[in-house]
Amino acid sequence: MSRSPVPEGRGPSQRQLRVGELVRRTLSEVLARGDVHDPDLNRLSITVGEVRVSPDLKVATAYVLPLGGSGQDEVVDLLARNRGELRRMIAKKMALKFAPDLRFRLDETFDRLDDTRRMFSQDTVRRDIEADDEEE
Template sequence: MTPRDKGRGPSQRQLKVGELIRHALAEVLSRGDVMDDVIARHSLTVPEVRMSPDLKLATCFVMPLGGGEADDVVAHLEKHKRFLRGELASRVSLKFMPELRFKVDTSFKTSARIDELLASPQVARDLDE
């Protein structure tokens, strides 16, 4: 990445590949193809997959519905990332399947915090003026 590119968002190619991987990963997880008790106990959502500029690394943001045991789920997904990468390779037609990394999605928590701030009396007072 050049210094010029630092202010730019992801390319169209990064976005497209990220969406392809997100859909395929959601399908694999919803079908229950991963044989793991912790993962099987939860319904997982995959809100976003971010690709590196060279498309060799996919950071998959996941969240169990309800938010419970998110760190355990991510740890177990990390254990099975080789299997998941193989499953995705058979579903997504890419020259190279990127390495997978899993992280807990915090966007729901962030949006709840923003809603809480907007509903606060201080903001309501400023809006009324």
């Protein structure tokens, strides 16, 4: 499943990357400081792994993960519930004409890394890799 909001073959523009990183850092800072007026959200430690911004910069999708990985569905729901307040805080801290609408998705990057590590540790896969190395 691809996260890319742009057509196949084209990556995000420099501006999208810059704005995405700025939103990521600002959102991480707001969540780390516990500035949101929601005690349920403030009790959690949340990692913002990446923020992807649409080409028109109007929508920002933040890929998040709670520290330790537990309560993943709850985190996305809590962030969505506080979306308006988070957007206002980000707009206040950033020097953008318009703050993007925030969307939250679970960051599955770490799960895929674990699956890949497990796959490479299997005896049959290791044997195949070693056989390929010997042929070269």
